Amino acid sequence: MFQLQGKALFNASTLLAATGFLLFGYDQGVMSGILPNQHFLDLMGHPNSVLIGCAIAIYELGCCAGALATGRISDILGRKNTIRVGSVILIVGAVIQTATVSLGMTIAARIITGIGNGMNTATVPVYQSEISPPKSRGAHVCFECALIVVGIGIAYWLEYGLHFVGGEFAWRFPLAFQIVFALILIGGTFILPETPRWLVAHGRDDKAKEVLARLWTEGDINHPRCISEYEEIRDGIELERRENVSSYKDLFTKGKFNNRKRVLIGMLSQIIQQLGGINITTYYLADVMLQAGMDADMAMLMAAVDSIVYFIGAMLPVVLVERVGRRKIMLWGLVTQAVTLCCIGGCQKANTDRQTESAANGAVVFTMLYNFVFGASWLGMSWLYPAEIFSTGLRAKGNSLSTAANWLGNFVVAMIAPILFEYITFWTYILFAFMNIIFIPMVYFWFPETKGLSLEQVEILFAVDDIKADIHSLASERNYHTYETEKKNDVENRIQKHDTPVPINKE
Numbered sequence: 001m002f003q004l005q006g007k008a009l010f011n012a013s014t015l016l017a018a019t020g021f022l023l024f025g026y027d028q029g030v031m032s033g034i035l036p037n038q039h040f041l042d043l044m045g046h047p048n049s050v051l052i053g054c055a056i057a058i059y060e061l062g063c064c065a066g067a068l069a070t071g072r073i074s075d076i077l078g079r080k081n082t083i084r085v086g087s088v089i090l091i092v093g094a095v096i097q098t099a100t101v102s103l104g105m106t107i108a109a110r111i112i113t114g115i116g117n118g119m120n121t122a123t124v125p126v127y128q129s130e131i132s133p134p135k136s137r138g139a140h141v142c143f144e145c146a147l148i149v150v151g152i153g154i155a156y157w158l159e160y161g162l163h164f165v166g167g168e169f170a171w172r173f174p175l176a177f178q179i180v181f182a183l184i185l186i187g188g189t190f191i192l193p194e195t196p197r198w199l200v201a202h203g204r205d206d207k208a209k210e211v212l213a214r215l216w217t218e219g220d221i222n223h224p225r226c227i228s229e230y231e232e233i234r235d236g237i238e239l240e241r242r243e244n245v246s247s248y249k250d251l252f253t254k255g256k257f258n259n260r261k262r263v264l265i266g267m268l269s270q271i272i273q274q275l276g277g278i279n280i281t282t283y284y285l286a287d288v289m290l291q292a293g294m295d296a297d298m299a300m301l302m303a304a305v306d307s308i309v310y311f312i313g314a315m316l317p318v319v320l321v322e323r324v325g326r327r328k329i330m331l332w333g334l335v336t337q338a339v340t341l342c343c344i345g346g347c348q349k350a351n352t353d354r355q356t357e358s359a360a361n362g363a364v365v366f367t368m369l370y371n372f373v374f375g376a377s378w379l380g381m382s383w384l385y386p387a388e389i390f391s392t393g394l395r396a397k398g399n400s401l402s403t404a405a406n407w408l409g410n411f412v413v414a415m416i417a418p419i420l421f422e423y424i425t426f427w428t429y430i431l432f433a434f435m436n437i438i439f440i441p442m443v444y445f446w447f448p449e450t451k452g453l454s455l456e457q458v459e460i461l462f463a464v465d466d467i468k469a470d471i472h473s474l475a476s477e478r479n480y481h482t483y484e485t486e487k488k489n490d491v492e493n494r495i496q497k498h499d500t501p502v503p504i505n506k507e
Contacts, residue, residue: 004191005214010140013131016188017144020083020124021383023090023181025151027117029307030178031056032286033159033300034171044103053418055107060411062114063121067404070122071248071397078198079127079396080189083120087182090116098176113178114407120185122403125387126395130195131215134454138321141387142380146314149375151181153307160300197392197455200233208233236456237392246393251401257391258462259398265446266386266402272439273382274409276334277341277432278374280417281367288344288367291351292360302364309368313375325451326381330443333377338436340370345429352426382406388450388458395455 004012034040035052047055066086074082093113100106125141132140155174162170196215199208209221209230217223240246243256251263285306289299317329343366350359390398420428448461 003214005218006216009192009214010132010136012188013128013192014140014143016185016192017124017128017140018147019181019185019188020120021144022147022151022154023178023185024117024121025148025153026155026178026181027059027090027113027151028148029152029155030159030174031059032303033156033163034174036296037171039166039168040171043101044106047103049418051103053414055103055110057411057414058107059110059114060407060414062111063118064114064404064407064411066115066118066120067122067400067407068118069115069400070119070403071400073119074123074126074396074400075198075201075393078194078202079123079130080192080194082123083127084186084189086116086119086123087186088116089113089119091179091182092116094175094178094182098172116182118403118407121383121406122400123396125383126399127195129384129387129455130197130392130395131193133215134457135322135452137388138326138384138451139318141384142314142317142321145380145383146311146318146375148379149307149311149314153304153311156300156304156307160304163297163300196230197233197237197395200230201237201392205230205234232454232456233392236459239459240391240393245391248397251394251398256463257459259391259394261446262389262394262462263398263401266389266398267405268442269382269385269447270402270406271409272334272443273378274406274413275432275435276337276374276378276439277370277429277436278378279410279413280421280428280432281341281344281370281374283414283417284421285367288348288360288363291354292364293357306368306371310371310375313372314379316376317380321380321384322451325449326385327443327447327449329377330381330447331440333373333381334436334440334443336373337370337377338433340366340373341429341433341436344370345426345433348426348429385447385450388455389462391459392455 035056041047066089070082070086073085077085090113093109093111093116096109097106097113100109124144128141128144129137158174158177159170162173193211193214194207196208196211199205199211209226210219212229213219213221213223213226216229217226220226240257244250245255245257245259251259254260285303286299289302290296294302321329344363347359347363347366350356351363354360386399386402387395417428420431424431450458450461453461
């Protein structure tokens, strides 16, 4: 049977992960164009704003539940099987959404879809980080995050086109279309291998060596590079087993691996993303555009244009993350997000009478600029960093908690944002700008750089001294054996090429 190897396998794994996050983005964006549809509102019984908000926000709670369930499921079933399960659940929810005839049915379907999407968003970054090479892991994960914006853009442009068609098809088809991406995602899992780290952790060392050989050495399991990669993974997992680190309880104890610090940093990175202002600029972009005098059609078109600007920003860290590192991008993002949010708030203050066209247009421009900056920084960093900092035995559980924090933060902002805008109006933007400023010292002092490090080397950044000594000891022993293997192979090659005389045993 044909099997992908080397660069082709790395690229295929990146495309699989990217499809998962493209589906995530599409599912995020699809409801924004459906809610104003008159046929949809008629069928739902013209619900009030509270019920509409509930229908939107309940999705985040479903995602949160799915993410929390993933930690144990992913460790038992494997990364690939968890993606399959999440995708199947998402398809079930999408089918119910497409066939919906009532608001209650829509809300139930949104919960089911959210559970599936929550499972995928918690698992896909783990799969990507565990299978990618250290020097391009960041670029791969950032690329998949950029596809979130592509998914949002597909939803916006599809609904913009169907807006002119009207009727039932204009909103049922976009809901059904997400099934296509889920099927592609399921199909991809049958082509790609399970991650070698999960395989070693479950005693399937021979299979792990085969996967490593496909990734690094064109199928040669005896190649020194393959042996070295395998031994590094094995040693890291053996250390975890020696310290008995594998349960949710271990995540909240300091221990020798500083797991509590890791889980707090992982969850904080996702909370920073949600409290950084992206939800208020996304949810209220249409309102900002209407204040600028745009009609509904132009507002929908500009929202689609904004998704292009957003994507251009999201592609920047694909190029920069392995050059400048994670920390600089995070810090730069917080500073520029704070500035642009203050500019939006200032423009909104200048346009309180809704008669100042230049201020209204300025708010549109700075909102798009904010989305560009966010795409270039925290969109990818908040998903990349948690997937890197946990050990193999706790990576799925830790990443599930950080992903759940993302969805819970999303839900909280979605619920409080309307209240904030009602009572403090433009000061809402200033409040979120202040949140970005608060996060700057947290990132500066608590977030170590992980650029270019293998996942096992990241252990050293957090481990206490005696564990570091064990890691260095195992690494030295591993390097010695690798050197001996390379030396033996070199001698054998020279003998075959007659570069070294072969001693003759005399009777």
